[in-house]
Amino acid sequence: MSHLFPTYQRWEIEPDKAEGTIIYGKDGQRYLDFTSGIGVCNLGHRPEAVELAVKKQLELFWHVSNLFPQSIQEAAAKKLAEETGLDCVFFANSGAEANEAAIKLARKATGRGKIITFMQSFHGRTFAGMAATGQEKIKQGFGRMLETFIHLPFNDLESLKAEIDKDTAAVMLEIIQGEGGIHVVTNEFIKEAASLCAENGVLLIIDEIQTGVGRTGKPFAFQHFGIEPDIITVAKGLGNGFPIGAAIGKAELAEFFGPGSHGSTFGGNPISTSAALAVMEAIFNAGFLEEASAKGELLFDLLHKSVGGLDIVKEIRGLGLMAGIELNVEAQPILAELRKSGLIALSAGEKVVRLLPPLNVTREEVEEAVSLMKSTLSNYKVTV
Numbered sequence: 001m002s003h004l005f006p007t008y009q010r011w012e013i014e015p016d017k018a019e020g021t022i023i024y025g026k027d028g029q030r031y032l033d034f035t036s037g038i039g040v041c042n043l044g045h046r047p048e049a050v051e052l053a054v055k056k057q058l059e060l061f062w063h064v065s066n067l068f069p070q071s072i073q074e075a076a077a078k079k080l081a082e083e084t085g086l087d088c089v090f091f092a093n094s095g096a097e098a099n100e101a102a103i104k105l106a107r108k109a110t111g112r113g114k115i116i117t118f119m120q121s122f123h124g125r126t127f128a129g130m131a132a133t134g135q136e137k138i139k140q141g142f143g144r145m146l147e148t149f150i151h152l153p154f155n156d157l158e159s160l161k162a163e164i165d166k167d168t169a170a171v172m173l174e175i176i177q178g179e180g181g182i183h184v185v186t187n188e189f190i191k192e193a194a195s196l197c198a199e200n201g202v203l204l205i206i207d208e209i210q211t212g213v214g215r216t217g218k219p220f221a222f223q224h225f226g227i228e229p230d231i232i233t234v235a236k237g238l239g240n241g242f243p244i245g246a247a248i249g250k251a252e253l254a255e256f257f258g259p260g261s262h263g264s265t266f267g268g269n270p271i272s273t274s275a276a277l278a279v280m281e282a283i284f285n286a287g288f289l290e291e292a293s294a295k296g297e298l299l300f301d302l303l304h305k306s307v308g309g310l311d312i313v314k315e316i317r318g319l320g321l322m323a324g325i326e327l328n329v330e331a332q333p334i335l336a337e338l339r340k341s342g343l344i345a346l347s348a349g350e351k352v353v354r355l356l357p358p359l360n361v362t363r364e365e366v367e368e369a370v371s372l373m374k375s376t377l378s379n380y381k382v383t384v
């Protein structure tokens, strides 16, 4: 028997090695990885620049604790501040922990209790992350949730206007709901939400854990809309596989996160921050992001042409290299067929196939993936 708790439904492929967009299985097969480790390996598997940065740090020191000043941490924080237009960073180890930091900071800074989040959202598996998440299935069996969180319909301005009040600390949302089905925020909603927050002294928290670090073609997805969030949270792609999360906020929030107010033993450790710095240096430059956007356009263009017209396909949604194909059938059996054909993809909700290829995926790999998608979806027999 496995000695792991069965929290994950594992796939049948055990990776042997991986490079770029390709995973080689112990079964001897080559697979196109259009999951990037669930939106993590944005530079593909084992990018050289990240490997070199980590190796360099491994030879200096691995862990000394946050009681010491560490230039590598400062450098990563500076880069995040420059790219987000925000000022201060708290480093954590994961997305859920970054959200915990943001939630605690918003409540302390405003002295208010309520946080508004949205239906189909996903904010992590810690107790507050789970309570913040707008999906019942994530909460099943865990008993009473924290009362802090109110869930509203996504992209619905009227309900937001009605709910914001003097006890609202923050509005927290994803620009594209990733786990919840690839639902993109509307321009009108996000702009109005930002104004409503500003008018009511409510902090706007953008959860960029899946959408950040170039995934949508901009450094951060909120930058498509010209808004200025108070806090953003980042994780996944930031370390390209080395565990790191970050809550990044405005300078005026710094006084509420003073010494002893929050912490993490491993948060911002030098191995992960050296990886993050190398990742940001590679991704946050105009040339790289233009290329990634062009690959995103190619992906959507080919998907629309090849599978958009099939009966089984309801809608294709997304931005940059974050794509969702909503089907009229359950996604899981389709994912199993795709894996047999050599393409590894994700689901998002029950009926959406989600594609998150590395941002440096090649044109040929995009063409190959869409061609496998087309043959799998065209040949799929719906059994009732």
Ligand SMILES: Cc1ncc(COP(=O)(O)O)c(C=O)c1O
Residues within 6 Å of the ligand: 094, 095, 096, 097, 099, 122, 123, 124, 125, 174, 178, 179, 207, 208, 209, 210, 235, 236
């Ligand atoms: C938008 C969003 N927020 C939070 C999380 C939680 O991140 P982690 O699994 O690193 O705790 C995820 C993970 O899928 C996510 O997509």
